Amino acid sequence: MTPGARVQSSIEILDLVIAAARGGGAAADTILARWFGAHRFAGSKDRRAIREHVYAAIRLCGEVPASGRAAMVAVAATDPAVAAGFDGSPYGPPPIGAGEAPATPGVAPAWLADALAASGIDAAAQAALLARAPLDIRINRLRGGDIAIDNAVPIGGLPDALRLPSDTNVEQLPAFALGAIEVQDAGSQFVALACAAMPGERVVDLCAGAGGKTLALAAAMANDGAILATDTDRTRLQRLLPRAERAGVTIAETRLLNPGREAELLEDWHSAADLVLVDAPCSGTGTWRRNPEARWRLTPDRLARLTATQARLLDLAATLVRPGGRLVHVVCSLLDAEGRDQAEAFLARHPEWRGGQLNLPVGTAHGLGIRLDPAHHDTDGFFVAMMTRP
Known part of the structure; x- marks a missing residue:
């Protein structure tokens, strides 16, 4: 897929995510999985890029965006690679118009940001809520003792917890097959x-x-x-x-x-x-x-x-x-x-x-x-x- 096609695909998926959020539909991960299942021509690099685009837009927009395009236009304002994808190519989105309004960046809808602030969660702590999550596992002592996993880092205060690189495929680890670890x-x-x-x-x-x-x-x-x-x-x-x-x-x-x-x-x-x-x-x-x-x-x-x-x-x-x-x-x-x-x-x-x-x-x-x-x-x-x- 071309960069423009990836951006256009992200826009289409975001439209589905926005509709689901407003109507109580499926979660974003489920929508992505369904979209990829129906568009098998998208290769692994395409899927990775589209997923990153979609979640960058979701994290950026505090209020529900008016549309997937408005959300991606907001991302384009901070990401030149995404901006370049609005190229008007056959499978890409039309160029961004001079007066086109992007979605408004923010941590959360205004009422919710206010409620968090009233609960003692300041602006920096609110922003941290949208950072990328780590991958943690719990060692299951019912299935054995110490577990050796490459690049695993102990988590302080938890004798049975390890933090793994975020791209680790936990289910492919021998310890997972043995029931010796759980993602938690x-x-x-x-x-x-x-x-x-x-x-x-x-x-x-x-x-x-x-x-x-x-x-x-x-x-x-x-x-x-x-x-x-x-x-x-x-x-x-x-x-x-x-x-x-x-x-x-x-x-x-x-x-x-x-x-x-x-x-x-x-x-x-x-x-x-x-x-x-x-x-x-x-x-x-x-x-x-x-x-x-x-x-x-x-x-x-x-x-x-x-x-x-x-x-x-x-x-x-x-x-x-x-x-x-x-x-x-x-x-x-x-x-x-x-x-x-x-x-x-x-x-x-x-x-x-x-x-x-x-x-x-x-x-x-x-x-x-x-x-x-x-x-x-x-x-x-x-x-x-x-x-x-x-």
């Missing part, structure tokens, strides 16, 4: 560490998804005890058991829940868990390095629905914790509405509960919990707090 951001590993799960405990991972934290908890428990991993998303939850089998985890059981009727299906765990982890659905502001278009999807109304869901799930989790047990609230968000304020509101609703002590080697104290963010800790953004039942 350092921040997520710190969150699992904060749970302080111990061998022999009974644990509920209430919003387990595909099970990344379930597997980390099982390893911390030395595969001794019981973990109930639940979710309302069948597709995501179905991925957990094959992952658990590969990782050698035998203490995890999955249970699909019906939204709004979770308590009925968890009656057998009432006041029975030593630990309940609530990694609730959230805005994902801490994961923009991996999903930058997520900030185009968030609205004040959606944020309000998410915080209501989080509060409901925390109240549900409280019924599962045994006397003396603990509840860990986690969101991959840096908005206080989902983190600090949510934990404080829980204690206000449950005055008999107490804030717990988190023993983490990194993080910034924030309200009742600890916050991690890319600018200060080189991890995805997280808020984690522990509450204990007397």
Whole structure:
């Protein structure tokens, strides 16, 4: 493909991404994969260049762009190679007009940037949310001891974490085939560490998804005890058991829940868990390095629905914790509405509960919990707090 054809292809893909963001459609990665599947003439170098163009545009534009072309025109203003692609060639886009308006650069929609600022995330820390994410893995001690991987760098504070070059094909590594490593951001590993799960405990991972934290908890428990991993998303939850089998985890059981009727299906765990982890659905502001278009999807109304869901799930989790047990609230968000304020509101609703002590080697104290963010800790953004039942 010519440089112009790559730019035009990027424009077409961005139009699809923008439409999906406005209408709640597929994620950008999925749209790219579908586009490449339908345009097999694009070689590996073409795909790499197009992907870079698309994500450069997504990261650059804080507000949802008017069009894919407007987004790429904004990229062209800072990238001469992209500007040269607007060449009017047969497969390229028409030249940029003298008065043509580019999309407006920015970190996030104005209301969201203001909410982050009000939560103590300054302009530099907001910009860091859109940097390229590293590739981190967790060593799975259930499948062996030390792992030797070329160019791997240990991550401070995490004895079982390594950072790899971003272009590493993890699934081709022998250690992956053996189940000895799992891809998991350092921040997520710190969150699992904060749970302080111990061998022999009974644990509920209430919003387990595909099970990344379930597997980390099982390893911390030395595969001794019981973990109930639940979710309302069948597709995501179905991925957990094959992952658990590969990782050698035998203490995890999955249970699909019906939204709004979770308590009925968890009656057998009432006041029975030593630990309940609530990694609730959230805005994902801490994961923009991996999903930058997520900030185009968030609205004040959606944020309000998410915080209501989080509060409901925390109240549900409280019924599962045994006397003396603990509840860990986690969101991959840096908005206080989902983190600090949510934990404080829980204690206000449950005055008999107490804030717990988190023993983490990194993080910034924030309200009742600890916050991690890319600018200060080189991890995805997280808020984690522990509450204990007397």
